[in-house]
Amino acid sequence: MIDKGFDVVAIDSEKIAFDLMLKRPEIIKQRAHLKTIQSMFQNLDFASLPFVDVVLASFSLPFCPPKYFNEFWKNLVSKIKLGGYFIGNTFDLGFTKFKSSTDMTFHDKQQTLDLFKDFNIIHFEEVKKESKENGQFEHFYIIFAQKK
Ligand SMILES: C[S@@+](CC[C@H](N)C(=O)[O-])C[C@H]1O[C@@H](n2cnc3c(N)ncnc32)[C@H](O)[C@@H]1O
Known part of the structure; x- marks a missing residue:
């Protein structure tokens, strides 16, 4: 994202x-365009976060506990x-x-799909496949959507 000219706020617990x-050398080079916030999703201070062009949440949203998810998503x-x-992605129980x-x-x-009622969905994909780990299955969704 930085290489594409975005200023990035990276969040992880x-x-x-x-x-x-x-x-990573490519990150070191562009450090001025990156802000990092170490926080659990459920503890984020949203008032201090900027309005953004893109949220990129790959394999991460499901780690927000159910008790906090709706508020966090809103x-x-x-x-x-x-x-x-x-x-980004959501995970199915599968x-x-x-x-x-x-x-x-x-x-x-x-x-x-219900999470994205305020969006136009550009790409939606259900992935259901055997995992590389023995006997495990992966079942998740890939969503690319534009806010209306
Ligand atoms: C499966 S990794 C995905 C990392 C990266 N987005 C990717 O696609 O490679 C999930 C990430 O979520 C972070 N994480 C787990 N629970 C979290 C929480 N409650 N709040 C914020 N980050 C969390 C983990 O530390 C980890 O870096």
């Missing part, structure tokens, strides 16, 4: 995520400018690796 990212959507984009986690939020196909 784990310090190691930033430690790894900040070692706040996240409110920060996308009209005409801005969401790119994603067996995570199935027993009570701290994660799962959405089936209809529940995923």
